[in-house]
Amino acid sequence: MTTSFPMNAGDDPYSYSKNSHLQREVLDGAKEMMKEVIIEHLDIKNMLSSSNKFCIIDLGCSIGPNTFNSMQHVVQVVKDKYHDNILEFQVFFNDHVNNDFNTLFRSLPIDRSYYPFGVPGSFHGRLLPSQSIHVAHCSSAIHWLSKTPKELLDEKSPSWNKGLIHYIGASNIEVMNAYVAQFEKDMEMFFNARAEEIVPGGMMVLISPQLSEHLLKFFGSSLMDLVNEGKLDEFLVNSFNVPVYFPSIEDMTKVVEKNDCFSIERIELTHPKSKLVDEADAKTLMINLRAVLEGLFINHFGSKIAKEAFTRTILKSDEISAWMKINYKKACQLFIALKRK
Numbered sequence: 001m002t003t004s005f006p007m008n009a010g011d012d013p014y015s016y017s018k019n020s021h022l023q024r025e026v027l028d029g030a031k032e033m034m035k036e037v038i039i040e041h042l043d044i045k046n047m048l049s050s051s052n053k054f055c056i057i058d059l060g061c062s063i064g065p066n067t068f069n070s071m072q073h074v075v076q077v078v079k080d081k082y083h084d085n086i087l088e089f090q091v092f093f094n095d096h097v098n099n100d101f102n103t104l105f106r107s108l109p110i111d112r113s114y115y116p117f118g119v120p121g122s123f124h125g126r127l128l129p130s131q132s133i134h135v136a137h138c139s140s141a142i143h144w145l146s147k148t149p150k151e152l153l154d155e156k157s158p159s160w161n162k163g164l165i166h167y168i169g170a171s172n173i174e175v176m177n178a179y180v181a182q183f184e185k186d187m188e189m190f191f192n193a194r195a196e197e198i199v200p201g202g203m204m205v206l207i208s209p210q211l212s213e214h215l216l217k218f219f220g221s222s223l224m225d226l227v228n229e230g231k232l233d234e235f236l237v238n239s240f241n242v243p244v245y246f247p248s249i250e251d252m253t254k255v256v257e258k259n260d261c262f263s264i265e266r267i268e269l270t271h272p273k274s275k276l277v278d279e280a281d282a283k284t285l286m287i288n289l290r291a292v293l294e295g296l297f298i299n300h301f302g303s304k305i306a307k308e309a310f311t312r313t314i315l316k317s318d319e320i321s322a323w324m325k326i327n328y329k330k331a332c333q334l335f336i337a338l339k340r341k
């Protein structure tokens with residue numbers, strides 16, 4: 001079964017549209033590099049034979065507003081590069097079928113310079129016809145696994161992740177191995193699909209933040225507090241594992257090389273400026289993560305426990321802030337630019 005728990009819908013106080021500052025910083029931190037790789041490596045003269053149609057896809061776009069910002073940036077960079085007003089841009093907004101596409105399309109910027117399309121479905125499979133995309137973009141989404149690795153759900157397996165909700169902090173290496181194996185399987189499908197869809201010479205940029213993985217443990221400790229107070233069955237915590245894996249440079253290089261359809265034009269860990277990290281603004285970060293994870297938590301624990309766990313974690317913001325000041329002083333994210341061979 002595929003995991004698909006969309007970001008909080010609509011535009012209420014806990015919605016993703018109101019709480020995606022972290023992901024916005026990730027995008028802003030990669031904008032200059034995005035521009036450089038397009039200027040240096042994209043060669044549309046060879047790609048657009050008879051048509052002036054230029055197609056971009058945002059994989060895992062959610063409900064905005066970040067996706068509008070990044071798509072307009074890509075359009076502008078391509079326009080500037082070619083000093084061209086002849087190109088017509090199509091932007092495909094992709095996310096799971098249960099993403100709130102209504103909110104997304106209702107809030108499309110009026111002054112956009114592209115034709116928007118919705119593409120529902122998992123990016124771990126085929127989404128579009130062969131050779132139909134010139135630039136694929138994916139920010140703060142590649143780390144979502146298609147499902148929780150099944151070994152983590154077996155109480156008798158060495159991967160049983162007792163008392164934790166993620167691989168960070170797990171003493172048992174099998175837990176991490178299960179996540180890595182699932183990531184590699186998912187990426188095999190992801191790259192096979194993109195290799196079909198992206199034109200030769202086309203580009204794909206993947207941006208992955210490296211902060212949320214360290215913050216997940218605070219939600220885990222709130223859940224364990226509820227267990228210790230007798231309000232939650234420990235089995236429910238042990239059997240819950242957030243299906244996200246944050247890849248390293250080595251992980252990404254391995255999956256790209258295995259696929260063998262893309263050349264790596266640039267891959268690096270960067271430390272962009274981040275107001276949230278510099279100010280150790282744990283409260284905003286935890287509210288952002290609530291907008292991302294609430295659906296997943298509600299599905300496993302029910303609404304009452306999920307809300308209680310989020311409220312308690314957000315109340316621990318001062319403690320989390322103090323932890324960040326010692327352990328997480330600089331923002332860190334992975335940037336990868338690939339070219340279809």
Ligand SMILES: C[S@@+](CC[C@H](N)C(=O)[O-])C[C@H]1O[C@@H](n2cnc3c(N)ncnc32)[C@H](O)[C@@H]1O
Nearest residue numbers: 023060061062066095096122123139140141144
């Ligand atoms: C944290 S949001 C990032 C949204 C946007 N890219 C941004 O930067 O604000 C991650 C998005 O990826 C989507 N996502 C996760 N796995 C996906 C998959 N297999 N196929 C399509 N979308 C996926 C989620 O539904 C979610 O909307």
